[in-house]
Amino acid sequence: MAKLDENRLFPVDPSTRTMAADLYASVRDLPIVSPHGHTDPRWYAENAPFPDPAQLFVTPDHYVFRMLFSQGVSLDDLGVLRADGTRVETDGRKIWRLFAENYYLLRGTPSRMWLDHSFQQVFGLDERFGPDTADRFYDHISECLAQPEFRPRALFERFGIEVITTTESPLDDLRWHRMIRDSGWPGRVITAYRPDPVVDPEFEGFAGNVEKFGEIAGTDATTWEGYLQAHRIRRAYFKEFGATSSDHGHATARTENLPLSEAVALFEKALAGTCTPNEADTFRGHMLTEMARMSIDDGLVLQIHPGAARNHSAPMMALHGRDKGFDIPTRTDYVTALKPLLDAVGTDPRLSVILFTLDETAFSRELAPLAGVYPSLRLGPAWWFFDSPEGMRRFRETTTETAGFYNTVGFNDDTRAFCSIPARHDVARRVDSAYLATLVSTGRLAEDEAYEVAQDLSYRLVKKAYKL
Structure with a gap:
């Protein structure tokens, strides 16, 4: 494999390409701010060596193993955890060879770009990865992982990460965050409040989760007032460990603002396990509005x-559990769905709501116009299936004309794959530099403004939006 092309993702027109390269050079080495993701805080707490290359690159990365599974490669053979916490295949080298045999399946995908970047920039491997080089890669990466400079904290510092946010359930005791804080290590690893297990009546074990939730918070969460108080208590606890945001992964963007009696009745049905699917969605929607009210009080984004x-x-789901690559984008309504929340609190200047979407058709039609007028709304970056050069470019093209740059929040990598973090931020900075260069070359943005916006998109906007 030749070294990565220094001009990758830049425009092909020579003058615009030069401008893009110059803009990128001005932001390439800025610190990484990662405000939302799913890396394991235990990595930073214990600072133990990563076990082997397969457990670093393959088993935690659903972008990788979902593609291989689509071509008939078993998740068991790739060492992916089962729902009971066990693995069928535990031989890292065997998993790695299978990965290498099927690496060609990732051609043209963002995953291929991230992996090639990681192999070269993190581990100094310039050869093309595949079956013929699999063992050399495995041996070299394994040797590196045994060295202190490849432990999680050292890589955190080497990657230039200023702050990274992990995502925890309110049932989590945050022991790893406590260990990080008590260790004296200066790396900033903070948490985010993700209450899905106790706000989604369709989440497995919901009633038991709510009971445990109350026990942890020291209140009776099986009553409506006690339940809301438990959220306030746990949110405050998460803030002690740096939380500046909550996160909600609902099936729809539906919000509700129910009368008290209806909210209480629905909560009781949820605890009894008798909610219809529509009632469960109604309850989730009402809880988004309750969470927004709490955000006004405690400042969490x-x-x-x-x-x-x-x-x-x-x-x-039964065999391997959640988050194993079987999440599929759906059509999403925002204009109607968000109206109850926005009518209740949407013009309150103390509220900050960051909206993401997996429905790209909503960007120009709904999301950008909403964020372009409501002071509480900001647009999250191209996410998940669209965390790609094309997706990022489409995001800028379809939102800037209505929401501008300053109703967006920069970039976040939203990843479980640690070594992909610098690669993903590099892609975002290249794509934004290319977009800004195009605006300059077509007379829509002054050159000095482009350099300022590049800094904003790469660093300043995310810090402001997430109160970091």
Whole structure:
């Protein structure tokens, strides 16, 4: 494999390409701010070596193993955890060879770009990865992982990460965050409040989760007032460990603002397990509005990540559990769905809501116009299936004309794959530089403004939006 092309993702027109390269050079080495993701805080707490290359690159990365599974490669053979916490295949080298045999399946995907970047920039491997080089890669990466400079904290510092946010359930005791804080290590790893297990009546074990929720918070969460108080208590606890945001992964963007009696009655049905699907969605929608009210009080930024039919395969959900690549984008309505929340609190200057979507048709039609007028709304970046050069470019093209740059929040990598973090931010900075260069070359933005916006998109906007 030749070294990565220094001009990758830049325009082909020579003058615009030069401008893009110059803009990129001005932001390339800025610190990484990662305000939403799913890396394991235990990595930073224990600072133990990563076990082997397969567990670093393959088993935690659903972008990788979902593609291989689509071509008939078993998740068991790739060492992906089962729902009971066990693995069928535990031989890292065997998993790695299988990965290498099927690496060609990732051609043209963002995953291929991220992996090639990681192999070269993190581990100094310039050869093309595949079956013929699999063992050399495995041996070299394994040797690196045994060295102190490849432990999680050292890589955190080497990657230039200023702050990274993990995502925890309110049932989590945050022990790893406590260990990080008590260790004296200066790396900033903070948490985010993700209450899905106790706000979604369709989440497995909901009633038991709510009971445990109350026990942890020291209140009776099986009463409506006690339930809301438990959220306030746990949110405050999460803030002690740096939380500046909550995060909500609902199936839809539906919000509700129910009268008290209806909210109480629905809560009681949820605890009894008798909610219809529509009633469960109504309850989730009402809780988004309750969370928004709490955000006004405690300052946590409210993130809404709707529009995924999560765990689409029932058999795979039963066998391997959640977050194993079987989440599929769906059509999402925002104009009607968000109106109850926006009518209740949407013009309150103390509220900050960051909206994400997996329905790209909503950007120009709904999301950009909403964020372009409501002071509480900001647009999250191209996310998940659209965390790609093309998706990022489409995001800028379809939102800037209505929402501008300053109703967006920069970039976040939203990843479980640690070594992909610098690669993903590099792609975002290249794509934004290319877009800004195009605006300059077509007379829509002054050159000095482009350099300022590049800094904003790469660094300043995310810090402001997430109160970091």
